[in-house]
Amino acid sequence: MGTTDPFLAKGWIRSLELQFKLLDMKDGDRVKCTAYMLRDDASLWWEIAAHGLNLATLTWDQFKEAFYGKYFPADVRGRLTREFMSLRQGDSSMAEFMRKFDRGCHFVLIIARHAAQNLRHFMDGLRLTLRRDVMLMRPASYDEATPCAFQAEHALRDIDFEMQQKQHQAQSSSQP
Template identity: 70%
Template sequence: MRLNPKEFGGTIDPFLAEGWIRSLELHFEYLQMKDGDRARCAIYMLRYDASRWWEGAAHAVDLATLNWARFKDLFYGKYFPADFSGRLTRAFMSLCHGDSSVAEFILKFDRGCHFVPMIARDANQKLRHFLDGFRSTLRRDVMLMRPAGYDEAVACRFLGGAGSAGYRL
């Protein structure tokens, strides 16, 4: 297996920044890297504008005690602003199936869960929010199958006769 984490040069796209952090976390988990080493590794991977940003941000932290969570807080503060996160949260809270396919709705729901952990971590709330977003006829069909949780509700839509991933109802 070849491990080759990508460098980060900065971006104006918050999803790219968040994706970089997530890709690093996969590497860190695989390597069973310690917390402080994670922050130092991420700093080492910064280039161009991101490196210049870190030069300034580093003055506000004690590098000897910098942990991964604190680095991510600083990083997200720069590259994933709170107003953007707030917009994503609001979009998720009002997410409706509408004219999208079932697969598109599920993809949007799964992405949105990342930004609203209070729902994502509570199985009952997650299922309720998912079902509330469906059109009423689909909600009724899934509820008749009495899914125990979100994963089961998703399986009901695909295994219970809804058809392929691109199926539009």
């Protein structure tokens, strides 16, 4: 529909590609189907963009290049890549950190496609206390590290809760 949200644009293309794969669609049919599905501002954009293209030979990859040029431009992809490369958990929960990490993997495929780099980048982004605990579990992959990180986060919450209980008991017993 012409949204300016790059994640929606990329997600829409990704969902179309899953359908195209299921339907075993040819390149040219993918372009025609997608052009038919465009609405509102996106439909207006395509009317103009299509004039500069040879629709008879336009491939799906060429269509995506034009589409991403409009709705997911290189400067946005670059910014998201930089954000991913400097991603740190900080005060975020593991669930929030993993959501950002998984989303970022779509923009930095060189890390996402190499298991060792993916694991290292994930570990580097973890809060130090969690990283230490996860490293002790020696995960061999990102998929092995994530449940370890959730366990470590849960254990730290339990420790914090226990410490607060002890402080509360100590304060209660010291009052006259």
